[in-house]
Amino acid sequence: MRPGWAKAHFRLGRALAALYQWSEAAEAFAAGLRLDPGNAEIAAAGRAARTQAEYEIACQAQHLAAHRRDLARRREVREGMERQFRESMAAPDWELEDYDWRPTFFPGSKLERMDRRALMADPHASALAAHLAALADLAAPKAALAALRDEVRSSALEAACRSAMAEQPGAHVLVLGGGGGLAALLAARSGAGRVTAVERGRLLFRMAAQTLAANAGALGAARIALLDRPLHSVGVAGEELPEDPVDWDAEERRVRAAAALMPARADVLVADLLDHSVLGMGLLPALDYAGARLLAPGARVVPACVQVWAMLVEMRVGRAAGFDLSVMDRYRWHPGLERVQLDRLPFRRLSEAFKAARVDLQARVDSARGSAELPQAVWESDEALTVLPTAAGSWNAVAIWFEVDMCEGVRVASWSADDADCPAIAESWCQAVQYLDARPVAKGDAVSVRVRWDMGQLHFAAHVPAGRARHAFVPRWHFDMVLDEQRNEAFDGAIRRAIAFRRGTGAQRITALDIGAGSGLLSMMALRAGADWVTAVEISGHMADAAAEALVANGFAGRSVVVARDVRRVHADPQPGGRPADLDARADIVIFEVFDSGVLGEGVLHMLAWARARLAAPDATLVPMGATVYCQPIEMRLDTAAGFRMTAANCWNYCPDYEGLDLAACRQQWLALADPIEAMAFDFYEAAEDMAPAEVALRASAIAGGICNAVAFWFELQLDEAATLSTSPYAAKGPTWQQAVQWVEETRLMPGDRLTITAAHDTYGLSFKVVNDAQCDHDMECVPLQDPAWKAALANANAANAALAQAVAQSPLEFRAVACAALRLAARPHDAEVDAAQAAAFATRMLS
Incomplete structure (x- = not known):
């Protein structure tokens, strides 16, 4: 057995690796290394193959575990429905097995062109496409305001x-x-x-x-x-x-x-017609039509060219607050290119910026002029690029931005990775991220990146095609939340003190209830602090899966249980029909973080009222213990843009409910018209009493002149007697919460004007009204709160959405048909001529 024979095993290993048979490849390299123990090349190849094999085995195990949990959960649903049908003596027009079906997004579906005519023959697809068009029409004016600014x-x-x-x-x-x-x-x-x-x-x-x-x-x-x-x-x-x-x-x-x-x-x-995804707004079809039908020979195109830049990045949770939360990384994906602001997003750069694609708009229009046939190719460009990683890591995303040549000497970009040669940045475009199946990369080891683009999308792929089907979607705010160190430290300290206090009073066994457990992070904090048992309740089945895996991975499997249910359907006592209790004892500590930007939007009062009455011990400790809401009238409107009057556009700011905005990040776009004032306070120990709708009149004095068209409000959580957590735009805070903004009828204020702010809550949300007590006419230009045509279109869209929601809730067959149509439209929205952002948003809701 001469050492030279090891080459055959090395070649076999390389061939198996090329076929992505990593376990077999690792065995071949190991055989070669036994023949030639000192061969560094075989050793390196063997380590890489083993790493990839272990990763794929771990993924398969995780998928299998999630599938088993999903089957158990669906079995519980089926048993409940069977009981319901037996009690009502009714029979559905579908089989109970239909509940076992779940929507699945296949990354490969983005690579196959759809036949629009055949797709629109499906009544579910055509109806959904019309609904998405209506939603896109509603959203477009508000999005256009960013460009005006x-x-x-x-x-x-x-x-x-x-x-x-x-x-x-x-x-x-x-x-x-x-x-x-x-x-x-x-x-x-x-x-x-x-x-x-x-x-x-x-x-x-x-x-x-x-x-x-x-x-x-x-x-x-x-x-x-x-x-x-x-x-x-x-x-x-x-x-x-x-x-x-x-x-x-x-x-x-x-x-x-x-x-x-x-x-x-x-x-x-x-x-x-450029947005974060470069081609998602239909730029190329519009240019093709104009070039062939509407432009004279030699027509000038503005912009002339778009250069797309990209960078390999690692976007992972990994560890948070000392716990392994890498399970969350499996849920980080998006049907298309996700709109992001890279400067506010935690990530690691794994490569330098590289030129990914160049779209010459002038040349395209010149070639399209007079053409009877518009481009029909699946991919207009398909190129394999070699990229050299500058750092080792787990590559799971490509960051994307672009640079536009407006004309000779005028460049503008959506972002820049290099401050030394940075063109002017147009912030309204933002940037994009495409997520890939994670794979390890080593510094200096070249990787192949395949870049394609067609009439409506850019698409990036690694040398190993994306193969993992996606059964669940978790919104990005979950990742922001678990990586918010300020939030984590504040909750961790309050939970430690609560458990120490219970121990100090002689408690032998401490049980905790985590409402809205999400990733299970707060549950693990309680277990680390000394809780004997934690029941984590999470309404989302996908997040419940993530929490269960995180608890197991961190060694807490024997001291916790995850219940995938609305907490208002959880019981501490046995139920009729032989259903056992969900809790073995009432909780000594109740932990919860179920707050939106407006405090009450996730139903925290309802959840606490149920938990206090049915699930918690009479003297249970609550973390947090209360919240105080502060409000401030502001002017957040557009007067001019490039020297033109734009006041009429302010009615397009409106949305029916308050919206979350990062006021600290856009401080130059709004003016405070009065000092912040306390609006409402909630004692979570009195959640049942606070559920009664309430209204209060607040008095304020204007400190600056302007037109009040919005009320900004935020909250301060009282975690315990020692710690608070504020979402104020004037305080240093993490990325978990934004501030809430409610648009109101315009009211002109002068310094010293007295105004009344009416604050009200209906247990699910807060609302505000502003009245100038002086009731003076300050010669203001009155802009309506909302455009009447937009209001009518919104009513129609809401009615269509309500009918759709009712249909999919009543029949799993209807849910399947709508979900399949949604996923097909999200894969290649430009083939179906629907808005990419709305198609992606709807598809992810079906997978949430």
């Missing part, structure tokens, strides 16, 4: 327009997208002889029309024509609209028959 973006756009007008004075400019009408106004002010503007949706058109009306006297505004038509129904006078390869429905044919006509082809195209 982005001075870098608007100044770069105007510079490009001026450059184009210098080459072609008085040119006819076609503006696509933009939202709010700002791009059209910039083109007109730059010297365009005529501007034709086309918006992406009905409500964006309405928003732009309001802005253009408010700026009717601006330079060049009279030369703007805003077309009330979708782009595919716009044509040129004297030219026939050619037949489109897509089979339109009756409504689309009607719209095309009444097509809006441009008087002549345009000389310049301004396409403000």
